[in-house]
Amino acid sequence: MPTEPSAAPARPRPGGRTARTRTRVLDAVLAELTEHGYDALTVDAVAARAGVHRATVYRRWRDVGGLLADLFAAAADLDWTPADTGSLRADLAALGREIQDSLTAEPSIAVALIALSFRSADAARALRQLWADRYRQCEVIVERAIARGDLRPDTDARALLIAATAPVYHECVLLRLPPDPALPERAAEAAACAAEAGVFAR
Amino acid sequence: MPTEPSAAPARPRPGGRTARTRTRVLDAVLAELTEHGYDALTVDAVAARAGVHRATVYRRWRDVGGLLADLFAAAADLDWTPADTGSLRADLAALGREIQDSLTAEPSIAVALIALSFRSADAARALRQLWADRYRQCEVIVERAIARGDLRPDTDARALLIAATAPVYHECVLLRLPPDPALPERAAEAAACAAEAGVFAR
Numbered sequence: 001m002p003t004e005p006s007a008a009p010a011r012p013r014p015g016g017r018t019a020r021t022r023t024r025v026l027d028a029v030l031a032e033l034t035e036h037g038y039d040a041l042t043v044d045a046v047a048a049r050a051g052v053h054r055a056t057v058y059r060r061w062r063d064v065g066g067l068l069a070d071l072f073a074a075a076a077d078l079d080w081t082p083a084d085t086g087s088l089r090a091d092l093a094a095l096g097r098e099i100q101d102s103l104t105a106e107p108s109i110a111v112a113l114i115a116l117s118f119r120s121a122d123a124a125r126a127l128r129q130l131w132a133d134r135y136r137q138c139e140v141i142v143e144r145a146i147a148r149g150d151l152r153p154d155t156d157a158r159a160l161l162i163a164a165t166a167p168v169y170h171e172c173v174l175l176r177l178p179p180d181p182a183l184p185e186r187a188a189e190a191a192a193c194a195a196e197a198g199v200f201a202r
Numbered sequence: 203m204p205t206e207p208s209a210a211p212a213r214p215r216p217g218g219r220t221a222r223t224r225t226r227v228l229d230a231v232l233a234e235l236t237e238h239g240y241d242a243l244t245v246d247a248v249a250a251r252a253g254v255h256r257a258t259v260y261r262r263w264r265d266v267g268g269l270l271a272d273l274f275a276a277a278a279d280l281d282w283t284p285a286d287t288g289s290l291r292a293d294l295a296a297l298g299r300e301i302q303d304s305l306t307a308e309p310s311i312a313v314a315l316i317a318l319s320f321r322s323a324d325a326a327r328a329l330r331q332l333w334a335d336r337y338r339q340c341e342v343i344v345e346r347a348i349a350r351g352d353l354r355p356d357t358d359a360r361a362l363l364i365a366a367t368a369p370v371y372h373e374c375v376l377l378r379l380p381p382d383p384a385l386p387e388r389a390a391e392a393a394a395c396a397a398e399a400g401v402f403a404r
Binding site: 119124127162163165166170189199200 | 316317321388392401402
């Protein structure tokens with residue numbers, strides 16, 4: 001998921017003891033945020049929940065700001081790439097489903113980061129960067145469609161990707177509607193249809 | 203603005219002394235929320251800022267919850283109707299511009315209500331209701347296009363309206379991009395184009 005600050009692909013990969021500690025600590029941050037909210041977030045509560053020595057958490061993350069910054073860093077997941085299905089519609093639909101899944105996960109890292117962005121200017125900046133990176137990672141979907149001759153070469157990739165994904169965010173995050181399983185496909189189809197008609201030409 | 207919990211049309215109309223007091227108090231609530239945030243919001247701060255007797259504010263609104271509920275009630279503005287320009291594209295573009303203006307106003311009631319909805323379950327419920335009402339008020343745009351023979355009669359009005367407006371919310375509220383003056387027209391054109399191709403047929 002592009003625009004997606006979240007979910008499984010965002011978790012630090014299993015590795016040594018340090019990596020496992022990080023996973024446990026960041027899972028604890030997310031659980032605390034989801035259950036008790038930003039106001040109640042403390043290093044001590046995170047350490048207790050993670051079952052990690054307080055001294056370790058203070059040494060490595062220093063404070064709540066350090067924990068949140070690392071939650072965003074873990075979510076950035078620079079290795080993530082969008083699915084390559086061979087068609088624009090199916091690539092966009094797969095992306096939309098991944099976003100919808102990440103927004104409706106319990107707990108959802110994505111929704112926690114969005115909520116945080118309304119509380120803290122640092123979090124808002126980190127989320128803006130994360131989204132810029134994810135949309136950039138997704139531009140390949142449009143480049144492939146252009147290479148196949150399915151779209152005009154001057155198609156604005158970002159505008160097309162936003163059209164295809166915005167309805168999923170809007171319904172899940174702002175309108176808070178129950179997830180509509182047909183939505184990712186419909187939004188993908190609408191955006192692809194408009195792109196083919198040249199609506200996103202620069 | 204449909205989905206729009208905000209801006210000028212949402213203000214209580216001028217009227218007697220009671221109406222003027224309400225306007226001053228709700229303006230003060232918005233200013234306090236925008237400048238100091240939800241955590242700092244108190245009835246006393248609102249009364250002081252509005253220049254209204256504390257006793258009046260406590261009697262009429264009781265507490266912070268009462269003030270916020272009235273802010274949502276004022277934003278509901280049941281008399282609002284979308285512009286009727288004679289064409290689907292122009293109606294949708296006018297709607298998108300109204301939303302964009304309300305989200306980029308300083309201060310923005312719409313953004314304040316959205317931020318609140320991540321803090322309080324009551325606010326989230328009130329905003330969900332407000333949005334449901336606004337999208338319902340906008341369905342007439344689609345009904346007019348169907349009556350003109352521009353769209354199939356089985357077009358899902360809500361899905362079309364969400365496609366046309368979601369990119370504006372996404373860029374302004376979640377991605378926090380500077381307002382793109384071409385966005386409302388582009389989103390309107392993309393949604394209209396997809397609707398004419400039957401993408402939003404039920």
